[in-house]
Amino acid sequence: MSERLQTGDTAPAFTLPDADGNEVSLADHQGRKVIVYFYPAALTPGCTKQACDFTDNLEVLAGAGYDVIGISPDKPEKLAKFREKESLKVTLLADPDKKVLEAYGAFGEKKLYGKTVVGVIRSTVVVDEEGKVERALYNVKATGHVAKIIKDLGI
Template sequence: MINSLKKGDTAPGFTLLDQHGKERQAAEFKGKKTIIFFYPAAMTPGCTKEACDFRESESALLAAGYQLIGISKDLPQKLAKFSERDSLEYPLLSDPELIVHSEFNAYGEKKLYGKIVQGVIRSTFILDENWVVVEALHNVKATGHVARIRKLVGLD
């Protein structure tokens, strides 16, 4: 990832549909500290683990002033099922054309089972109120990742 979004960069804007089919723009989330996580596919074991870990930490993150946004290539209908099945109340945004993924450098070459492939790179960004990147974490593991985020934002 040559031009990876990094600490100090301003996060790009976007307009995407959420799990309810509602159009959501980055502008509506600005003004609050934000954690955006990109995950490969809703309702898969690793992504479910990560999303549920964020769900379990959501109240603590909200109390610390952070809002959560999950973004995947899944269509809103699948995100609605994922949200309902796992009681995910934070916005899950649909980016099927991978435009926002690409702007955040969360899509590209990665190793999968020893092979180089093109795909979603599990990534998380911690943004300040002005959407300046405070932390940019690429190639994260689903398990244990949220505990690391909690430490980075001073919760643990």
């Protein structure tokens, strides 16, 4: 079970392929705030709702200085399908070996329909311009989560 990040922790560095197979690193966003969100699977109802919410609010978030990156265990090809089908504008990264998910505390035991299972824990980590964790939210809801983030960040 991976450790959850706390405010003030250094955000774990990562480099992962995006939907087009291009490498994207957290370091590429140095000097900007980054909202990194972790979701279980592309092309599923809850994850689609969440990704569309981030896309719909991307201009507001970008205007406030935030980049948005979504990470799931899906392969780049599936992320490309997801992006095309839903006209997503957020950067989607593939973490099939789940190393980044684990580093961020977004993979482990969770409750699903009353059973304990091991999988992706829907989570959002806000990283500041210095690469430090500004806030870490775990077991978030797919619906209404983006509005809550915007409210909490005072955007």
